[in-house]
Amino acid sequence: MPRDTLTKEQIVETAIELLDEEGLDGLNMRSLGKRLGSAATAVYWHVQSKDNLILLVGDRVWEEIGLPDPDAVGWRAAATELATGLHAMFSRHPWLVQAFGSHLFYGVSKARYDECSLAVYEAGGFTGAAADRAAGVVFTFVLGSVLGVAAQASLTRRLSRDGGDASAAFQETLDKAADIARQFPRLRSRVETPRPGDYATAPADTFEFGLQALLDGLERRLPG
Structure with missing residues (x-):
């Protein structure tokens, strides 16, 4: 998936799925990009860093309460x-x-x-x-x-x-x-x-x- 069609929403939702399956140690931009059909660089462009992505997904799951x-x-x-x-x-x-x-x-x-x-x-x-x-x-x-x-x-x-x-x-x-x-x-x-x-x-x-x-x-x- 190219950078201009990939969205932060897609990244966050897919990252939550990956974390639920693989845990915190299993989260990396390469494996996340593979799930999204995109390059890791495209993922970085949207979320800047792995730490920032963790903050984004961490805040998203609070919506479930x-x-x-x-x-x-x-x-x-x-x-x-x-x-x-x-x-x-x-x-x-x-x-x-x-x-x-x-x-x-x-x-x-x-x-x-x-x-x-x-x-x-x-x-x-x-x-x-x-x-x-x-x-x-x-x-x-x-x-x-x-x-x-x-x-x-x-x-x-x-x-x-x-x-x-x-x-x-x-x-x-x-x-x-x-x-x-x-x-x-x-x-x-x-x-x-x-x-x-x-x-x-x-x-x-x-x-x-x-x-x-x-x-x-x-x-x-x-x-x-």
Whole structure:
């Protein structure tokens, strides 16, 4: 695809597809250009650099998060919806979690999300710096909650690139971790007798429990 017919929109959408499949390490202008049927130089002409492209795709995926109206549904429901949407977006694009360690993200879509987040906590009664802290601590909780998803995706890709059986290698890793866990009584009981509600059997339930516990704590800090 020649430079004058290639668009930034096409580049960003294709880059997201590549990142979802190959992860952050798999993104380079040559492979992206190949997917687009274009030369790498044409891609550079539109996005300037790989770092700038990562900022563009990072901002684009923020558009996937629905922005609730706290006046319509209440601040707790809005906060839950916003955090759950963020968690789902990170889970769909685990490369973004990895990129947070090396990039400072900004853009219109992320700013729109941040604006909504502050509006949600202000609707709940938080003001000034307290609203910033409430929004920030929930964001940090969500980001930490998807680290396991991002690590599993990265490990699976790496094992696949090495030419081995990713599923078998991953299971071998879990088995080794379980052998170590059996040396400790509390961990051994969970390895040998998994129970409904354990993180290993229901990570989504653990996320929901943690989010509501966090919002409970924030709510108790409201004046009155």
